[in-house]
Amino acid sequence: MPNLITTLGHKSPAELGMILPHEHIFVDLRTWDTPGYAQAEVEDVIQLMAPEIAKAREVGVTAIVECSTIGVGRRVDIDLAVSKATNLPIVIPTGIYREPWVPDWAHAASEAKLAEWMLSELQGEIEGSGVQAGWIKLSAGDQGLTACESKILRAAATAGRETNAIIGSHTIQGRVVRDQLNLIEKMGYAPDRFIWIHTQKEQDFNLHLEMARRGAWLEYDTIGDNDEGDLQNILRLLDAGLGDQLLLSHDRGWYDPALPGGGIPKPYTYLSDQFLPKLRAEGVDEGTIRQLTQDNPYRAFAR
Template identity: 30%
Template sequence: MDHPAPGTLRTVTGGLDTASVRGPVLPHEHLALDLDHRGDGAAVLAPDRHAAAVTAELTALREEFGLSLVVELTCRGMGRDVAALGRISRAAGVAVVAATGWYYEPFHPDEVTGLDVEALTAVLVREIEDGIGPDGVRPGVIGEVGSHGDTPAPAEAKVLRAAARAALAGGLSVATHAQLGHGGPAQLDLLTAELLPAHRVCVGHQDLLDDPGVHRELAARGAYVAFDTVGKSSYQSDRTRLRLLLALIEAGHADRALLSCDISRHGYLTEEGGQGYGHLFRGFLPELRAAGADDDLIDLLTRRNPLRFLTGASAEEN
């Protein structure tokens, strides 16, 4: 299988040279998804109803902050719509990376139950090779591959192992969903046991886990540590997120932190009174600057780190 060329990302509109990404990156977002298992329509970003609002937010962030790239982690069983991602990307003028993989167990489609690790790997490899949907959009990342609890359930372990194997075959990185921040070390154990290098793993939702020791452990092993629910105050205060991020930076791991907002339902859109995709730039980063972060650190956290994660590059390469 051909891997992405060095320094090149696969986006929904084609290849993108990382050297052209001059502005910030949102490494864990959703632009179109459907996680509505309750029938209340809340956990939805439906393209036919919400695409205009999503596009308007991304356009404004490009114009105000130079937003250059969004990593869209809606995968199989989550209502993925790569055609909608392409329309949003073109209209907003912001590059978008699409994903493949499986979310955590409550959202697994039936195919996960009926397939073993080898067959699941083959499903992902086909999408990486041939693309998603009739337009053949090729994913640029695997994720968000999920688990819940301190140890992945058997079905979750199966999809994590398949994700690692497909990532190795396709030259991609893996972004995880660690429910409420738990289980990150076990996820990393499973992925690296399949010989996926730790620097090709981003462990998700660590800003929901108030345990700096776990964050240091993950970073010291070489994985990226995602503070990716910024602004979701019902889960965690930004004050706590800032404290946890500063602790990781002070421990010498600034090059392993990723920041994003994980907008995952229409109620989070600014049009509906939510914090929006821009909360990172308008709310959280000013607090980080007030705590002493300079322009170089902000650029590291919001541009260089996510690009290194996606490409597998070393710190010296961008």
Template identity: 30%
Template sequence: MNHPPPRTLRTVTGSLDPEAVRGPVLPHEHLVLDLDRAGDGAAVLAPERHGAAVTGELDELRRRFGLSLVVELTCRGMGRDVTALARLSREAGVPVVAATGWYYEPFHTPEVDTADVEQLTAVLVREIEDGVGATGIRPGVLGEIGSHGDVPTPSETKVLRAAGRAALATGLPLATHAQLGRGGTAQLELLTGEGLSAGRICIGHQDLLDDPGVHRELAARGAYVAFDTVGKESYQSDRTRLRLLTALVEAGHADRALLSCDISRHGYLRAEGGQGYGHLFEEFLPRLRAAGADDDLVDLLTRRNPLRFLTGANVEEN
């Protein structure tokens, strides 16, 4: 059954009318996660250690820039903690959408090895309908569903197919992790092959792929194209990101682009000398405006596009 998209945003603190979101949205972030495989604790955002820094940044962005929603894409096997997300959301005064799914293969949880696509789909649908564990908190997005390389591995293929079927069954949108921007076309083929509309799919990390032709192809097929690692200069310069985004806009696909920072370790927090969640607003958007973007384009990129991705709704212009 192809379930229609939700009419309201499903946040960790309750339902939210998309029309009530009057400020910008960060559609790909992490507030709590644990990706530590090296044992050095670097790829971690622990609520007990880093929560105050996280909420401090979000509260400041809410007051300075009107930040109105964060989509938190920490899923199964990534250290997800929806109870902590609810607490951080309340403390910062910013609504947060939680996620479900599986990341790319090194972070797959044991059931991925033993279950088939149908069984994995059932796991996701149950979590979406009943809530995560005993919390009653229901995810509002599938993501970040991962693969690495130009073609997903068999395990990643299984996870992508299950997530696509769960999106069909529940109406939730689906955001992917395309490692270093690669493999997005293959992800889209797999997901649409399960019957999922491209307009309910966001292909992740495309700002790490210096290939405007791929971006145009994804957008022309109706998928959202995520420029979601803004400020991560060690992976890609913001100068290149700006060039790629401008090319996509000039090709007529401004309504398919999403912008975020993907803060994924404590060293990226402002309190620890990093660029922080606010880099998009403080550094990148001023450069976009200097390149010719007006208020309407900025509102489209930072508010209307993510809300349409999440709910299918065309919200009013600010």
């Protein structure tokens, strides 16, 4: 039976409720060669983020998917410490962000070596932490895939095909998602194991429909930024019978070491407190709410 692979071990559906599929505990959006990049004291992160996680738990959140990967400050040791301090399971990614955040070692590595590295984290542990990666997080440039980003995506398709790990990609342009799906299909990897992260950023709704009908997951993950637009599109997808491919989240948190004291975190509670009541007011039933907030994220990330 598939399980969610988290910082607190493997979790079954019976152990979980609401899962937020796109959030951050710790992130650094500076490039990897910036002085102080991804540096912070673990206790400082716990002090800032534990209250936000406590608030999330109060509204029913039972697990969070961490989306900070290589290139944007992945710190699995910090995620693990926060997870243990709050008793909240966190799903950690392997994978690499887009250029110019791709580190030199990844530019130099072959496709085979990148796939081997991802497999080592998906099947073993990340950086000696004892934490197994649960999924693969990538990105693509707004103008299209670069040669390096394509190499990373092909490596991810190889690793994902062997482990059934889902690939999620921060991709703003729908036409670039089309190119990504074409590439992974050629690698023998199914589109239904691919998440289009930040789908809501694409203004052409026909591209949302196109990618969903090819099998990809659509992730509306800045809930709280544009409720009117998100509500309209979500209702259209439900009407089209595509609700079982839809993920909802905030893209919030987080401790940022580039800011004094880690910055001011944004709460993980808007979806529960504000947005779900709006869906209910539009006639969305409780079974569909459960599907969107519990069943779908579990099916997407479990393996």
